Structure formats: C-alpha cells, structure tokens
Amino acid sequence: MSEIETITMSMREVDRVKVIEAVVDGRLMTWRAAERLGMSRRQVERLASRYRAEGAAGLVSKRRGKPSNHQLPEDTICRALALIHERYADFGPTLACEKLVECHGIGLAKETVRQLMIDAGLWVPQRDTLENRKLIGRYIEVWEYPDGRKEIRANGKLIASRAYDRLAEVDQGAIVEHKRLAHVLEISQAIQAERDNRRIGKAPSRAHRGAGVKTHERVPGTKKQRELTQADVEQVIVQMSSHKNMKSTAENPSDRSVQASDINAGALPDHMQSFDTTLLQPRKKRNRSPRNRDIST
Known part of the structure; x- marks a missing residue:
C-alpha cells in the first residue's frame, strides 16, 4: 500500500482546486473560471496543465516556506534597531519612524517600525477600551495635591492612571x-x-514644595x-x-612619598629635568643605639 501524501493548502488554494478541476473535467469554460478566480485565461490554462501533471499538489504555491523577495535587508533592520535602542527607546513607533527618516535617512513604514519595536520588547501594543474611547475630545481634570500626588478625573469620576516621567x-x-x-x-x-x-513649559512651577521657579532657558x-x-x-x-x-x-599621605620616588626625571619637561629628585625620596628611619649599650663591647 502506497504511503498517503499530505498537502498543506490555504482556503484560497482549496477553492482554486475545485474550479480548476471543473475546467479539466470539461464542466466549466476557461473564460468563466478566469472570471471566478480573478486571473487571466492563460494563467488558468497553466494551472490546468499543472493539475493534469501533478494533481492538487501542483496548485500549491511554490513560494511557501521561502523568504519574501520584498523583505528588508538585515543590515537595515540591525541599524534601525540599534538607533532606536540608543536614542529613541522611549519614543512611540510613529515618532521613532519620523526621527529615523529626518535624522538618519532610514525610510521605513510606521507599521514596520512598530513591529520591529514589538519584537525587540521596546513597545507593548495596547488596545483602546470602550471607556477610553468615550473620553476622546472630552474635558479631563488633573488634580494635584500638596504632597505631590496627582489624580485624573472625568465627569466627576476618578480614572485609573500611572505616572510616566522620562526624567527619572x-x-x-x-x-x-x-x-x-x-x-x-x-x-x-x-x-x-x-x-x-526642564519639564514641559506649560506645567506650573513647584515653588511651594521647594523646587524653585521654573526657568525657560537651559542651564549652561x-x-x-x-x-x-x-x-x-x-x-x-x-x-x-x-x-x-x-x-x-x-x-594615606605615606603613599604619596612612595609614589614620588617612582618619578622618572626623563619624563619631565626640559626646564625641569635638572630638578633634584633626591628630595622626593622617602625619609629613612635612623638606627638608634640602645640606651644600655656595653661600652667594652
């Protein structure tokens, strides 16, 4: 008994097999099959010839499992990710895409940059909830307390939020x-x-908490x-x-005398080579004689 061959096909290819099979059996005209499949008559005839020679396996795409001809070069992907890691790690995909084009001449689509950042762990995709969409274009209040705590309110209700400070x-x-x-x-x-x-210029000063008045000019x-x-x-x-x-x-001042003894006079400038380096030698201890020394000895 011959081994059964397994074929992986998409739903589009399964529908194509049914139409081409009808063409081969003579139950459907070639031009009518071309209209159904959205291709030319010559392409339908080529598919019919492959079906007669190889069967249903002949209609499977030959490009399956192979890299795309339109994929980005590997060096471009590595360079873009390196720049995003180094300079734009806290940017969103849209702004990072604009900076790559303006500052580095790397033209990538916004969705391509988004996918690269998601794969690298630099961006977490978030879906808008129904509650968040209701707040689009609405008036939102920000309450700030003397102890630095902040609350965001809308329609008299407290909204769950998290503070994000780029200047931690x-x-x-x-x-x-x-x-x-x-x-x-x-x-x-x-x-x-x-x-x-400096934070954004529209934010109020925090002088009441000892932070001082905000300046609009950069500190030298x-x-x-x-x-x-x-x-x-x-x-x-x-x-x-x-x-x-x-x-x-x-x-440890004793270390200075030891380091001074290692000074090389040849490494000094010409006007200092005559400097007496013996003055920099560490002081030697005197050998004192014992008090009760025997004179006869």
Missing part, C-alpha cells in the same frame, strides 16, 4: 536601598547632574537626555575614578 532621578535613598548597585547608581546620579531637567553646561552619549558616561567614570584616587591619597 536617582536619589540618595535609592543608593542606600540598593547597596550592591551603589557604584552604578552613583554614576547615574553624576550623569543626571549634567542633564537638562547641561544637555538634553537624548544628547547624552557613551562618551559622556565614560567621562563621568574617569572623573569619579580620579576623584576617588585623590581622596584615598589624601587619607
């Missing part, structure tokens, strides 16, 4: 709570000191969050390392 800050409490990550959090705190922490020496690069992080790490070395040297 690491305070001393977080460093103390996570002692194992103290070094990393200290670096993050130092980078935040160089960041422009600060950068926006998207302008901070890996070079800024490395610079902060070097500065903190040198600061710790200077602090440890100040606490």
Whole structure:
C-alpha cells in the first residue's frame, strides 16, 4: 500500500482546486473560471496543465516556506534597531519612524517600525477600551495635591492612571536601598547632574514644595537626555575614578612619598629635568643605639 501524501493548502488554494478541476473535467469554460478566480485565461490554462501533471499538489504555491523577495535587508533592520535602542527607546513607533527618516535617512513604514519595536520588547501594543474611547475630545481634570500626588478625573469620576516621567532621578535613598548597585547608581546620579531637567513649559512651577521657579532657558553646561552619549558616561567614570584616587591619597599621605620616588626625571619637561629628585625620596628611619649599650663591647 502506497504511503498517503499530505498537502498543506490555504482556503484560497482549496477553492482554486475545485474550479480548476471543473475546467479539466470539461464542466466549466476557461473564460468563466478566469472570471471566478480573478486571473487571466492563460494563467488558468497553466494551472490546468499543472493539475493534469501533478494533481492538487501542483496548485500549491511554490513560494511557501521561502523568504519574501520584498523583505528588508538585515543590515537595515540591525541599524534601525540599534538607533532606536540608543536614542529613541522611549519614543512611540510613529515618532521613532519620523526621527529615523529626518535624522538618519532610514525610510521605513510606521507599521514596520512598530513591529520591529514589538519584537525587540521596546513597545507593548495596547488596545483602546470602550471607556477610553468615550473620553476622546472630552474635558479631563488633573488634580494635584500638596504632597505631590496627582489624580485624573472625568465627569466627576476618578480614572485609573500611572505616572510616566522620562526624567527619572536617582536619589540618595535609592543608593542606600540598593547597596550592591551603589557604584552604578552613583554614576547615574553624576550623569543626571549634567542633564537638562526642564519639564514641559506649560506645567506650573513647584515653588511651594521647594523646587524653585521654573526657568525657560537651559542651564549652561547641561544637555538634553537624548544628547547624552557613551562618551559622556565614560567621562563621568574617569572623573569619579580620579576623584576617588585623590581622596584615598589624601587619607594615606605615606603613599604619596612612595609614589614620588617612582618619578622618572626623563619624563619631565626640559626646564625641569635638572630638578633634584633626591628630595622626593622617602625619609629613612635612623638606627638608634640602645640606651644600655656595653661600652667594652
């Protein structure tokens, strides 16, 4: 007994098999089958020839299981994902798509960027509920309390919400709570000191909570969050390392004399090579004789 062959077909291909079978049996004219399938008469004749030669398996698409001819190049996908990870991780798909075109010349469709961000875990698709759709175009109130708590209300009802702050800050409490990550959090705190922490200009000032009056100008020496690069992080790490070395040297002054003895005079400038390096040698201890020394010996 011959082994039964299994064929995977779509519903469209199953309907096509029925029509082509009727053409081969002479129960349906070629032009009528072309109208039903939405293709030309020559294409119907080619499908009929494949059906006579291979049977129903001849009508299955030959492209099934193979990559599409219109898929994006792998290097373009990797470059777009790298830029989104580095600079636009907190952007939505639409804004990230616009930035890729404007700043980097990468022309991708909005839905393509959305799918790439979903696959990379940078975007979580959300569906609008009936309650949310009812609030489109409606008046929404934002209540802010003196302790910093905020509530969103509509039609006199409290709406469940979650605060999202792109300029999150690491305070001393977080460093103390996570002692194992103290070094990393200290670096993050130092980078935040160089960041422009201005919020949107329409938000009111928080002077009653000691935050000070909001300024509309950037503080000199600060950068926006998207302008901070890996070079800024490395610079902060070097500065903190040198600061710790200077602090440890100040606490242990004996180490300075040992380090001074290792100075190479040839590495000094020409006008300082005549400097007497013997003055930098560590002080030697005197060999004191015992008080009750025997003179006869």
